[in-house]
Amino acid sequence: MRRPPKRPEGRPPARPSGGPPSRGRTPRADKLRAEASHAEAGHAKTSRAEARGKPRAELAGKPGRPERAPPRRGRPEAERPGRGAPAEAVPEPPRPGAGAGSGAFWIYGQHAVLAALSNPRRKPRRLLVTTDAELALRERFSGPWRVTPERADRARFATFLPEDSIHQGIALLAEPLEPVALEDAIAISDGPVLLLDQVTDPRNVGAVLRGAAAFGAACVVLQDRHAPPETGALARAASGALDLVPVVREVNLSRAIAALQKAGFWVMGLAGEGKRTLAEAAPRDRRVALVLGAEDSGLRRLQRETCDELVRLPMAEGVESLNVSAAAAVALYEIVRR
Numbered sequence: 049m050r051r052p053p054k055r056p057e058g059r060p061p062a063r064p065s066g067g068p069p070s071r072g073r074t075p076r077a078d079k080l081r082a083e084a085s086h087a088e089a090g091h092a093k094t095s096r097a098e099a100r101g102k103p104r105a106e107l108a109g110k111p112g113r114p115e116r117a118p119p120r121r122g123r124p125e126a127e128r129p130g131r132g133a134p135a136e137a138v139p140e141p142p143r144p145g146a147g148a149g150s151g152a153f154w155i156y157g158q159h160a161v162l163a164a165l166s167n168p169r170r171k172p173r174r175l176l177v178t179t180d181a182e183l184a185l186r187e188r189f190s191g192p193w194r195v196t197p198e199r200a201d202r203a204r205f206a207t208f209l210p211e212d213s214i215h216q217g218i219a220l221l222a223e224p225l226e227p228v229a230l231e232d233a234i235a236i237s238d239g240p241v242l243l244l245d246q247v248t249d250p251r252n253v254g255a256v257l258r259g260a261a262a263f264g265a266a267c268v269v270l271q272d273r274h275a276p277p278e279t280g281a282l283a284r285a286a287s288g289a290l291d292l293v294p295v296v297r298e299v300n301l302s303r304a305i306a307a308l309q310k311a312g313f314w315v316m317g318l319a320g321e322g323k324r325t326l327a328e329a330a331p332r333d334r335r336v337a338l339v340l341g342a343e344d345s346g347l348r349r350l351q352r353e354t355c356d357e358l359v360r361l362p363m364a365e366g367v368e369s370l371n372v373s374a375a376a377a378v379a380l381y382e383i384v385r386r
Contacts, residue, residue, distance in 0.1 A: 151224045154208065155283045156215035162189055163288030164220055170291055171223040176200045181217030195220075209280070224278040228294040230304060233267035234311060234335075236294070240383050241308060241337040243269040243315075245301055245351050247372055248342070250276040254285025255373030256340075261289035263380035269296045269304055302354045305339065313337045315356045317347050318375060320368065322360035326382050329359045338379050340372050 152173055155164050162185065164170045172195040177185065182197050205215050234241065242265055247253055253268075253276055260268050275297070276282055283290045298304040305315050314331050317339040322329075330336060339355055341347035346369075352358060361370065361378055370378070 151277075152221055153224070153278060154219050154221055154280045156205075156209060156213055156219040156280055157284050157287070158184065158188075158216050158218060159288040160283045160286065160290070161185070161218050161220045163291040164222055164283070165189055165194070167225075167291035169225055172220055173223070174198065174221040176205070176219045178202060178217035185218060213280070214284070225291070225295070228267065228296050230267070230269065230296045230298065230307060231311075233294040233296055234308075234313075237264070237266035238335065239264040239266040240335065240380060241266050241269065241313065242376055242380070243301060243304060243337060243339045244271075244275065244372070245339060245341040245347055246271065246274040246345070247340070248274060248276060250279050250282035251285040252343075252371070252373050254282045254287075254290070256376045257282075257286040257289040257293050257295070259373060259377035259380055261286075261292045263377070263384050265293060265380060267294040267296050269298055269301070271301055272297050272299050301339075302350050305337070305351065305354045308337045309356065315339060315354070316359045317341075317352060317355035317357070318361065318379060319347055319352065319358045320360055322358040324357070324359055325362050326359045326379055327362075329357055330383055330386060332386060336383050338376070338383075340376055340379075343369060343372050 155161055158181070161175075165172065165175075166189065175195045175197045177197045178200065182199070185197075202217060205213070205217070205219060209215055209219060240263075242256065242260055244253065244256065247256070247270075253270070257268055259265075278290065296304075308315055313335045315337045316326065316329060318326070318341075339347060339351055341351070347355075347358075361375060363370070369375075
């Protein structure tokens with residue numbers, strides 16, 4: 049008889065294929081288990097497919113799925129900043145240029161605003177007043193009212209005027225005045241003419257305008273580039289004279305001097321080195337124009353050479369110069385008193 053091959057040590061005996069089933073298992077039991085496993089797998093696929101089509105609210109609370117935390121309480125999305133319709137807007141304070149042309153600016157103070165309202169060439173846009181300021185204005189101004197006053201408290205003026213503004217409870221938003229031609233200004237008035245050579249401080253220019261109004265000057269000539277534009281500070285310093293004295297702007301000041309000389313003016317430049325005083329040099333038989341330079345630099349060379357004569361103001365020893373507005377006022381007084 050043939051002997052079976054030896055089995056390696058430690059390996060369990062192999063189960064014969066096609067042999068009888070193990071204890072406790074029958075072909076029918078295996079078939080039932082297979083059918084049950086197949087049905088369970090099909091049910092799981094169906095559940096996953098249905099879950100994909102259902103909203104999350106229906107799935108919350110099912111076993112095996114953690115519930116989502118409830119949304120935070122607070123303002124609805126539409127009311128949150130930057131989303132949906134904004135909350136009710138708070139009226140903004142008026143700004144320079146608001147509701148007017150790009151060059152509009154605020155004129156403030158009783159005298160400046162009264163003069164602006166009385167000037168038909170000035171285009172007003174808005175007028176803000178306190179109760180007391182409106183009463184004071186109505187006592188001095190009879191109309192016509194080209195703008196309706198708007199009541200405001202004093203705190204509101206700080207939102208659109210500089211901190212140091214002395215506004216007296218009144219401010220007018222207005223357009224700058226249209227430029228005036230030099231020939232038109234000297235034709236309207238027979239007073240002297242002032243020319244400012246690179247005077248850039250708006251308060252100095254405003255003070256010069258105030259003196260020009262006091263002594264009947266025909267106009268004040270400024271440069272286009274090296275002179276301040278119309279501002280609230282300039283109008284405040286002028287105390288209404290900005291709307292009383294014509295302001296002429298010229299690109300080339302030496303050409304303006306030549307035009308005045310051609311029109312019969314005797315043009316004198318104020319300079320400390322002048323040989324004669326203004327009182328000695330001022331003619332009595334012709335109109336006079338005065339040229340004043342900035343306090344630090346004085347008259348430039350071209351203006352010095354174009355003037356008919358350089359003159360000086362007599363001053364005590366130790367005083368080199370005067371502020372340009374003070375010098376203009378003294379010089380105008382000396383001319384008109386003759």
